[in-house]
Amino acid sequence: MKITAVGLFLWVIMTSSLVPMMCSSLYGNETDRLSLLQFKKAISLDPQQALISWNDSNHFCSWEGVSCRMKNPRRVISLNLTNRGLVGQISPSLGNLTFLRYLSLPTNSFTGDIPLSLGHLHHLKTLNLSKNTLHGNIPDFKNCSNLKVIGLGDNQLSGQFNNNFPAGxxxxxxxANEITGTIPSSLANITSLQVLSIRNNSIKGNIPHEFSGFPNLQILHAGANKLAGGFPEAIMNLSTLTGLSLAFNNLSGEIPSNLFDFLPQIQLFALDSNLFRGHIPNSLGNASKLQQVDISSNNFTGVIPGTIGKLTELYRLNLEKNQLHARNKQDWEFMSSLANCTGLTLFSVSDNCLEGHVPSSLGNLSVQLQLLLLGGNQLSGGFPPGFQYLCNLISISIDSNNFSGVLPEWLGSLQNLQLIGLYNNYFTGIIPSSLSNLSQLGYLYLHSNQxxxxxxxxxxxxxxxxxxTIGxxxxxxxxxxxxxxxPTIMLIDLSLNKLDGSLPIEVGNAKQLAQLSLSSNKLTGDIPSTLGNCESLEKIMLDQNIFSGSIPTSLGNILSLKVLNLSQNNLSxxxxPSLGNL
Incomplete structure (x- = not known):
């Protein structure tokens, strides 16, 4: 078929006019490409070479971490460079990515301020800049009308806590920032809010009364701040709440007795390290979905309510460091009820005012139990019965009580034990040989017994x-x-016993040993020169023995040594001079 001149002219005109259209369709928006290159330019270190593909030989939509929409013209809708080790500042040029929906740069080493230009990204839905070293104030994001998620945790952001956030x-x-001021009551206007985490800052005041109007709030984490006052009344109206943590503040007063009647969905309840007092509410048992309860380090008094056994989903219960008591059989009823908590893995009631013998119902606790802490009370009698049935225990801590008698041989049958804490009691007898069966044991504390x-x-x-420690x-x-x-031994304390003989030359094999305390024994002979091979030693206590001979010059090789006590021996x-180098 012949092509006429007119036809050829029209074809040239048409194809010429298509060039910019094709470029736009094939190569996307030039502003996006230049904005990304400006972002790259602000990166001073890229140890994983995450941005090596960011060059003109590749279309920017194929650059690592970049995603574009399929529709023409191609526009950047997502930038995800999570955990790439990037060092530098976040370029304001990202504010030109006007179609950006997801910006995720967590777990890097970005410094400087958060660019104000990010507050103009109207399509942005998720902003995650957590776990960097960003500082300065939080920009105004109110114009980001589509923004649903803001993650700025674990940085060094400062300034007053202002409500600069969109309504949706x-x-x-x-x-984990350095934010100050009080919680703005206007946050309650963001009725769509489901998660609010402001822990580990320097925020004062209390939870605003206006928070009672949140219809959908599920998680409120405000621990490790400077909050003060009584228990926040607004919590009583947050029936959708699943997680509440107000730990490590200065809150005080009593917890409302009917609190848990109003929190039917609560799974995490943490008030530890405050100044709360009064009794643990009996209504606690009505929060049937509770999984974790931590009210440790307060001033709670009274008994542990038996209703706690109604929490069948409970797996972590920490009541330590209060003034809770158990003086008779009725007070100890909570132990029997806890048998219903079949998933319990941690139970601590250490450092309270529990008295008398531990009931045998201890053995009915969950076989899933791993940590059982009863130390720092006024418990007495022999080694508590029932432990032998808790086959998954990794820690037994019954220290600082009035227990007496010999240790049972079956203690060596708890194959998963990693820690045994029996110190500050009146146990007697020999150390059971069965303990040698505990192949995973990492910590054995038997000091201050008989x-x-x-x-x-x-x-x-x-x-x-x-x-x-058997001192x-x-x-x-x-x-x-x-x-x-x-090979792993780091601390040996055998002080204040009646040990005799010499210090074995094999001591030099303990390369990881940081502390050796053999004070107040009857050890004799020379201090072995091999002790100088213990290159990790920081503290050597050999005082009040009968060592003789000279001080080994090899001790001067222990560059980490901080404390050396050889007093009250027969050294000559x-x-x-090598000790002068330490």
């Missing part, structure tokens, strides 16, 4: 042991060489 916001995370006999060489079987007992005999072959000779 659903999640606001400002945790144990006697010899140290079992089988202690060396604990190949994961880090801290061993302030009546242990006699020689120090077994085996304990110095434990001069002080090694």
């Amino acid at each position: 916001l659903q999640m606001l995370v400002l945790a 144990f006697y006999g010899h140290l079992p060489p089988s202690l060396g079987n604990h190949r994961m042991l880090q801290e061993l 302030y007992n009546n242990i006699q005999g020689m120090i077994p060489t085996e304990i110095f072959t434990i 000779g001069s002080i090694p």
